[in-house]
Amino acid sequence: MANHRADREAVVEKALAALDLDARCRLLAGQDMWSLPAMPEIGLKSLVMSDGPIGVRGVHWSPEDPSIALPSPTALAATWDPTLARRAGQLLAQEARRKSVHMLLAPTLNLHRSPLGGRHFECYSEDPLLTGAIGAAYVTGVQEGGVAATPKHFVANDSETDRFTVDVRVSQRALHELYLAPFETVVAQAEPWALMAAYNSVNGVTMTEHNALQNEILRARWGFDGAIVSDWTAARNTVGAAVGGLDLAMPGPQSVFGHTLAEAVRAGQVPAETVEQMARHVLRLAARVGALAGAPPEVATVPATINGDALARELAQRSIVLLRNESSVLPLGKLRRIALIGQTADQPRALGGGSAQVFPPHTVSPLDGLRAVLDTDTELVYAVGADPRVKIPAAKEGFDLRVQLCGAGDRLLGEHPLPEATIEWIGEFPDGIGVGELHRVVVTGTFTPRATGAHTLAIAGIGPFRLTVGDVTCFDDAIVPEGDPLAAFLRPPETLFEVELAAGQQVSISLTHTVTTLPEMPIAFEKFSLGHQEPNIDPEALIEEAVAAAASADVAVVVVATTPEVESESFDRTSLSLPGRQDELVARVAAANPRTVVVVNTGSPVRMPWAEDVAAILLTWFPGQEGGAALADVLMGRAEPSGRLPTTWPAHEDDAPVLNVTPTDGALAYEEDVYIGYRAWQRLSIAPAYWFGHGIGYTTWEYESAVFAPDPVGIGVLGTLTVRVRNTGDRPGRETIQTYIAHSSRPERRLAAFAVVEAEPGEAAEVAIPIPRRAAESWDEATETWVLPATAYDLLTGRSVADTRLTTAIRGPHA
Numbered sequence: 001m002a003n004h005r006a007d008r009e010a011v012v013e014k015a016l017a018a019l020d021l022d023a024r025c026r027l028l029a030g031q032d033m034w035s036l037p038a039m040p041e042i043g044l045k046s047l048v049m050s051d052g053p054i055g056v057r058g059v060h061w062s063p064e065d066p067s068i069a070l071p072s073p074t075a076l077a078a079t080w081d082p083t084l085a086r087r088a089g090q091l092l093a094q095e096a097r098r099k100s101v102h103m104l105l106a107p108t109l110n111l112h113r114s115p116l117g118g119r120h121f122e123c124y125s126e127d128p129l130l131t132g133a134i135g136a137a138y139v140t141g142v143q144e145g146g147v148a149a150t151p152k153h154f155v156a157n158d159s160e161t162d163r164f165t166v167d168v169r170v171s172q173r174a175l176h177e178l179y180l181a182p183f184e185t186v187v188a189q190a191e192p193w194a195l196m197a198a199y200n201s202v203n204g205v206t207m208t209e210h211n212a213l214q215n216e217i218l219r220a221r222w223g224f225d226g227a228i229v230s231d232w233t234a235a236r237n238t239v240g241a242a243v244g245g246l247d248l249a250m251p252g253p254q255s256v257f258g259h260t261l262a263e264a265v266r267a268g269q270v271p272a273e274t275v276e277q278m279a280r281h282v283l284r285l286a287a288r289v290g291a292l293a294g295a296p297p298e299v300a301t302v303p304a305t306i307n308g309d310a311l312a313r314e315l316a317q318r319s320i321v322l323l324r325n326e327s328s329v330l331p332l333g334k335l336r337r338i339a340l341i342g343q344t345a346d347q348p349r350a351l352g353g354g355s356a357q358v359f360p361p362h363t364v365s366p367l368d369g370l371r372a373v374l375d376t377d378t379e380l381v382y383a384v385g386a387d388p389r390v391k392i393p394a395a396k397e398g399f400d401l402r403v404q405l406c407g408a409g410d411r412l413l414g415e416h417p418l419p420e421a422t423i424e425w426i427g428e429f430p431d432g433i434g435v436g437e438l439h440r441v442v443v444t445g446t447f448t449p450r451a452t453g454a455h456t457l458a459i460a461g462i463g464p465f466r467l468t469v470g471d472v473t474c475f476d477d478a479i480v481p482e483g484d485p486l487a488a489f490l491r492p493p494e495t496l497f498e499v500e501l502a503a504g505q506q507v508s509i510s511l512t513h514t515v516t517t518l519p520e521m522p523i524a525f526e527k528f529s530l531g532h533q534e535p536n537i538d539p540e541a542l543i544e545e546a547v548a549a550a551a552s553a554d555v556a557v558v559v560v561a562t563t564p565e566v567e568s569e570s571f572d573r574t575s576l577s578l579p580g581r582q583d584e585l586v587a588r589v590a591a592a593n594p595r596t597v598v599v600v601n602t603g604s605p606v607r608m609p610w611a612e613d614v615a616a617i618l619l620t621w622f623p624g625q626e627g628g629a630a631l632a633d634v635l636m637g638r639a640e641p642s643g644r645l646p647t648t649w650p651a652h653e654d655d656a657p658v659l660n661v662t663p664t665d666g667a668l669a670y671e672e673d674v675y676i677g678y679r680a681w682q683r684l685s686i687a688p689a690y691w692f693g694h695g696i697g698y699t700t701w702e703y704e705s706a707v708f709a710p711d712p713v714g715i716g717v718l719g720t721l722t723v724r725v726r727n728t729g730d731r732p733g734r735e736t737i738q739t740y741i742a743h744s745s746r747p748e749r750r751l752a753a754f755a756v757v758e759a760e761p762g763e764a765a766e767v768a769i770p771i772p773r774r775a776a777e778s779w780d781e782a783t784e785t786w787v788l789p790a791t792a793y794d795l796l797t798g799r800s801v802a803d804t805r806l807t808t809a810i811r812g813p814h815a
């Protein structure tokens with residue numbers, strides 16, 4: 001290995017020496033949305049990047065090239081099992097190789113500072129130790145497959161409001177103990193080959209130019225030797241970014257690096273050695289992933305093939321958290337009739353939106369999953385109950401559409417069938433059509449209504465549109481964007497029209513969109529859709545139908561969810577309540593059937609005002625493509641619900657300790673300092689709905705003993721805690737043993753270590769858990785070092801931060 005490293009570095013140096021200043025600078029700028037230029041003269045292939053983190057989308061933002069969709073990062077963290085995260089990484093490397101991707105833009109290591117954070121679903125936890133452990137294992141898995149992982153967004157990108165410009169004001173202590181900590185762990189344990197600099201500023205300096213954090217801490221102190229890539233469009237200043245530690249500016253072709261950087265070197269504003277070092281980092285990355293001829297890659301042999309569908313199902317099973325199970329309503333026994341209720345029971349939210357989006361080959365809904373496992377004696381009745389979608393769904397049923405791509409003078413450049421009226425092209429247009437060549441996109445065809453009445457049509461998008469139905473022009477104007485420039489792509493605004501139509505009478509439909517390309521953003525980028533909703537959907541009748549179904553069934557299973565409009569990338573949440581009438585639906589179903597099981601299909605915490613009135617609550621997160629199958633496995637008791645909360649769930653949203661995600665005068669002060677999540681909840685007089693670490697299974701556990709053996713040296717670890725638990729129930733089970741640490745000057749508990757064990761009924765399981773010294777340490781701002789603040793500590797071991805069963809008193813190594 002050491003020799004390989006030396007050989008690789010030698011090839012890197014040779015390649016570097018063969019590049020002049022202009023070529024080096026060209027290497028540091030994207031050539032398009034997702035790749036760097038190839039340089040055949042030095043044997044360098046074009047390095048290709050792709051999002052992350054639940055799948056590998058590849059360079060096409062479209063369903064034509066499907067990707068395995070694993071459960072969301074919150075779900076992966078809910079397994080509390082780094083070995084699963086590592087296997088997820090290995091599968092993603094396999095997907096990346098299949099799609100010729102060298103660099104996966106994941107994992108997201110930012111923290112759940114506030115439950116209102118819009119990308120909460122894409123981060124792991126409110127706890128830096130759990131985030132670091134899952135993140136390090138994920139990176140290890142990806143890189144074992146020969147693909148570079150790119151932990152992001154370095155650092156303090158914990159909310160989305162004004163994310164391009166927000167200046168996060170945070171103390172050095174909170175920065176080190178919370179926000180930098182997972183990155184530090186991942187760099188130390190998994191040595192990522194790349195890392196992404198965030199959009200935001202930290203204490204007045206934008207992250208792509210942050211010399212103190214990128215050069216002094218990440219590289220000099222932690223020893224990171226990979227390449228730092230900007231978040232997309234985050235590099236804004238040539239000199240600032242180059243001297244501040246950034247290596248790669250993405251995307252291209254317009255870039256602050258490339259020839260602009262070469263000019264800055266010639267003008268004496270950037271030292272030539274800085275560019276040399278930047279190019280070295282990028283060539284090293286290329287060499288590691290096998291994209292530089294002659295350099296031995298980090299992984300020479302392709303690992304054995306993994307079954308992606310099976311792993312997606314296993315991860316989804318393992319991530320499901322059972323919050324409540326009154327009278328052991330779960331697992332479901334032999335039943336005559338089950339009522340399955342909820343719009344997302346049929347059309348689940350399998351994954352979160354934004355750059356994390358992938359297009360899975362199929363999605364198993366709860367309805368599909370239950371149908372597949374129930375025997376013929378059990379009747380399954382389905383009712384929508386409440387449809388929380390505020391956006392009109394894309395036109396599909398009854399529509400026969402195609403899309404035409406037109407160039408100058410309306411010359412037809414390409415034409416394709418359009419089974420669902422959504423256009424989503426980013427990075428490239430179909431048929432090899434170049435940016436600037438595409439002038440109009442026309443969605444055209446027919447619609448044959450099933451029902452007579454006022455149908456709603458909707459244009460979701462920005463720019464000039466013309467919509468005609470039959471010979472009536474409904475709209476001919478421009479829709480103007482507001483707010484976050486990427487919101488036009490991620491959350492296009494919707495314009496609605498009502499059209500009276502008769503059942504069975506076909507009408508022609510045409511939606512013409514005129515393409516506008518910004519000269520400063522010459523990127524292929526089109527997203528719009530034509531929505532359709534049937535007339536006369538009476539929300540009250542939907543609820544009544546569901547209540548009747550529940551009343552006549554042995555068990556009612558209600559699936560509730562957030563929508564992409566309230567939980568996604570590029571904006572924060574304004575409320576923790578479930579959208580639409582879903583709370584009312586659950587309350588009324590529970591009143592009709594005491595055996596009501598609620599399945600919560602969200603990426604992050606929601607309020608559950610009915611929690612005490614239902615028999616059981618299961619969290620599935622955004623469970624990925626096999627979510628419905630995994631849910632059925634857990635409902636029927638074929639799999640244990642062994643997930644545990646990676647973040648605290650408030651009962652009322654005003655109780656949550658951190659709610660401020662909106663900058664004032666451009667700055668967001670992390671006034672709570674080190675008190676986020678359960679660290680903060682422990683100082684409040686009110687309790688959350690469910691604590692960090694909580695989750696029950698289908699068996700019961702006795703915590704028998706926890707014995708500490710100090711480490712004689714005590715440098716990295718304080719010692720080892722040997723914990724013994726016994727399965728006292730009558731089913732095999734899996735338990736997540738959690739150890740927290742507290743001491744006299746800091747009575748609040750902090751997670752110190754954890755381990756997952758399995759045992760048969762009546763059996764004991766024993767595990768030796770190393771207690772890292774860092775769990776006891778604090779960052780001392782005066783000396784800028786880690787210190788041990790006390791001589792005696794308590795290790796509290798149990799089932800959640802609030803439910804510990806054993807206390808072990810220990811002495812610090814310096815005592």
Ligand code: BGC
Binds near residue numbers: 231232
């Ligand atoms: C996101 C990144 C993502 C990038 C490329 C950005 O808007 O913040 O997480 O990797 O886009 O899609």
